[in-house]
Amino acid sequence: MAYFVIVPVMLDIGGIFSFNHVQESFMGTKGEGNRQRIITAADDLFYRRGYNQTSFQDISDATGIPRGNFYYYFKTKDEILHAVVDGRLDELSALLSKIESETDNPRERLLMFSNMLEDNRDNVIQSGCPFGTLSSELAKDDPQLHEKSTQIFAVLRHWIKQQFVALGLTNADDLALDLLARLQGVTVIACAFKDVDYIKRSHQQIKDWINTNTLN
């Protein structure tokens, strides 16, 4: 029942993933700087206002780059989204690599990962989870865009699963989905009620859940 086909290739050895398929014609050139500025601004706006509610004009205003120039860097708005998602994938990979470098203990890794929730709680209250809200929004748009946004969840799912696998758990994939679902549920409810305290309480519950599922 696998719906999406494109799954990012993951190099678990060394924990280094790479999704930043920068067009080589832009490598190291001056234009690459502007391209990156567009991506950075779009990333922020897509998160805070949503993909569909962000116009080229908004990005233009945020960067100072004339709206007409965007076509030079990206043929369509879709392409900007792809670049933004690739950027988020890179950031995520860097974060996961950092976690992996700090401890070999899967339980501690999962706990560190779960801290993402509380570290970003102010943003979560305002705009929800950057991965979850994007996925939910794009589910109602073009299936291709939704598929792209789901790559982020696919990476997280795989990484979390690997931690459970390392602990010898047979239902590692189910547990990975459960952890993701818990995090998503908390963000949706906390954002809906603008309730910071609920994040704190739930984060503790999630840490407890991780501990009970990893201590054997």
Add this chain to the structure above:
Amino acid sequence: MAYFVIVPVMLDIGGIFSFNHVQESFMGTKGEGNRQRIITAADDLFYRRGYNQTSFQDISDATGIPRGNFYYYFKTKDEILHAVVDGRLDELSALLSKIESETDNPRERLLMFSNMLEDNRDNVIQSGCPFGTLSSELAKDDPQLHEKSTQIFAVLRHWIKQQFVALGLTNADDLALDLLARLQGVTVIACAFKDVDYIKRSHQQIKDWINTNTLN
């Protein structure tokens, strides 16, 4: 830290809520029929495509009512959203009343309520939760619209809490939020991965959770 102020008045006695504040000038008239058709079509489109991605033209196409007529029934698009949310609140109240009429046992009530997840699983896979996705979308728009959408969660929260209260649980409100969060988390992940089986599995987990929290 309560952020939103407007809380719907709930008449728990008899389990009958009422949010359908129909403008009396429309009561029983012919125009009320068209008004309702607009709301019904908008409700469906807001769910499947999102609020911002639904245009007056879309609603016009779906109903056959000329776009220009909408101003007669609703001054702004916001008003349509309000009417749609009120409609959903009425439907929800009817559902909860039905559950209340079928059993006095809070545990059974909560279990019946949780069936909503599986009953709508096909829609959930495609478009997510109609309450959750609306809330997440509008969190990035006007705060007033978001507040309106949150009324639905507020009703659910209150009703679920009452079931736990009836069981003598002191942390009833926390449990209510937890149940809502679980449901939301499942829908987000299931929709992201287009995974029907995950809904089935998670629904069973949720029912188990309800049982362990209500059997004393």
Add this chain to the structure above:
DNA sequence: ATTTTAGTAATACGACCGTCTGATAATGGA
């Protein structure tokens, strides 16, 4: 020195947006 390319700036394009208007048709009580 000349040609090619990378990048900038400004703007035109058609389509569509939510909103609003003015005119008309139907309705029903006086």
Add this chain to the structure above:
DNA sequence: TCCATTATCAGACGGTCGTATTACTAAAAT
């Protein structure tokens, strides 16, 4: 019958959308 109310209709309004094209500058390559 008259008239006010209720309802319907087509279309214009200014604005913004994503997209596309043009003309231009500057640097690099030949």
